[in-house]
Amino acid sequence: MSKKSSRVDMACKALRQAIIEQALPPGTKLPEDEVGAQFGMSRTLVRAALAHLQSEGLVDAPPRRTATTAKPTLDEAKEVFEVRRTLEREVVRLVIARWRPEFGAELEGHVREEEAARKAGEARVSIRLAGEFHIRLGEMSGNRLLRRYLGEVVSRCSLILALYGRPHSADCAVSEHREIVAALRGRNAEAAIAVMDHHLGSVEHRALLDQGRDAQFDLGAVLSRYAEAADAGSPSKVARLPKRKARATK
Amino acid sequence: MSKKSSRVDMACKALRQAIIEQALPPGTKLPEDEVGAQFGMSRTLVRAALAHLQSEGLVDAPPRRTATTAKPTLDEAKEVFEVRRTLEREVVRLVIARWRPEFGAELEGHVREEEAARKAGEARVSIRLAGEFHIRLGEMSGNRLLRRYLGEVVSRCSLILALYGRPHSADCAVSEHREIVAALRGRNAEAAIAVMDHHLGSVEHRALLDQGRDAQFDLGAVLSRYAEAADAGSPSKVARLPKRKARATK
DNA sequence: GCGCCTGATCCTGTATACAAGAATTCACGC
DNA sequence: GCGTGAATTCTTGTATACAGGATCAGGCGC
Secondary structure, eight states: OOOOSSHHHHHHHHHHHHHHTTSSOTTOBOOHHHHHHHHTOOHHHHHHHHHHHHHHTSEEOOTTSOOEEOOOOHHHHHHHHHHHHHHHHHHHHHHHHTOOHHHHHHHHHHHHHHHHHHHHTOHHHHHHHHHHHHHHHHHHTTOHHHHHHHHHHHHHHHHHHHHHSOTTOOSSOHHHHHHHHHHHHHTOHHHHHHHHHHHHHHHHHHHHGGGGTTGGGHHHHHHHHHHHHHTTOOOSSSOOOSSSOOOOOO | OOOSSSHHHHHHHHHHHHHHTTSSOTTOBOOHHHHHHHHTOOHHHHHHHHHHHHHTTSEEOOTTSOOEEOOOOHHHHHHHHHHHHHHHHHHHHHHHHTOOHHHHHHHHHHHHHHHHHHHTTOHHHHHHHHHHHHHHHHHHTTOHHHHHHHHHHHHHHHHHHHHHSOTTOOSSOHHHHHHHHHHHHTTOHHHHHHHHHHHHHHHHIIIIIHHHHTGGGHHHHHHHHHHHHTOSSOTTTTTOOOSOSSOOOO
């Protein structure tokens, strides 16, 4: 499917992870050389990876300027949520139609992991697991295309959360996931869809409703998060920015 | 959005069109040099175009072998239709919610074009217009992501038709499109969705149900179509089956 | 004659080179 | 002091080179 030459794929995966875990805030510049240096590959491959991420909506790569992590507008964000709701409803229908007992077990295991991470205060892990819960569901739908589209929108939702939401808030309440599992077990599609809708409504609310609060402040919000991200002293992903710290795209 | 450097984009567009108009039957090899020569660009750009088309599901590009036009399995085809139904339902809802009088006028104009093409016996044009009808609807939904996904799915449906359907059949009956427009005008979402569902059911039936007829024969069906396509004067390809005539991908 | 090994050939994977477009800096004139 | 424009630097767009798999064509052994 998305399996390029494995090397490009690795870069994609790493960047994607970094973006959705909010290690690379929206608007961060991603110069091809620098990224390539980090991953030990030439611009050719970086370019392929960035192109792919762009098609997933995680990266903005305007014609002749440096790619950046995407900074969707509020409208775009709403569109993403709208599509997500549509897809997840279908996922619920399909998962219920193909329900097997082991699904329940697996999902419950997953929720337990989420809870553990949340208790341990591992924000990054929490965010990742919250997304993966939905991905698991997508896989259980048995429809690979649906799974792919769902994966894309879920990633983008994480990005949106990073942009418009409170920094480092995990987007999904564990209890809501638990309710979803219970609803699925009930095998009543309409009921389960209602639960899922409610959950996604909450997620969107958490992601976007803060928005009203600091609509024009977002530059400041972003910068403060930059600082926070940069001071982690993490030697891993974030390339050092030689002079200028972080310039948000525009 | 998908606007790379415009040159890559052109190649994408051209290839996409060729594929969905069934000028390049599923399984056709697409060596980078050759394609590049055709478009007057180097492998670098062709490669980018092919990667993009792969992510759209129109091209298969396994790790170290020559890319080919995609040859989705029957299961994949069904998945595509399933997703398409989901997306189009949402499109109908949104279009009705944002309905404006000029939508009706535009759609009707489009349907008239379709009818003209159909009467003129222009198969290629018919196929293209049939797809574009759905794309227009996608645009009217006002949701760009939905529009993008719909575009991908519609393209893939054309490809599927080329693979499993009767050769050169346009996939949409014009009258069905007309019914859809009428239903939208009625602004009753449930009713319009029913019409759309019915339409897509017909499309899928036309695309896949021939399939039941010769389910295990599909190799033969494919070969006969190859022959038709490659019909440059050797009418006997079907008769002889040396070992493996047309090696499609696998 | 049939199947397997071996070299020749065709492609793809990846890095690199070079030209040209942005972004930035610096200096000049008002 | 500040705006404006030219020089400089940073980056991207694209072609090309080269290495290594994959595929194909014979040739050898059975």
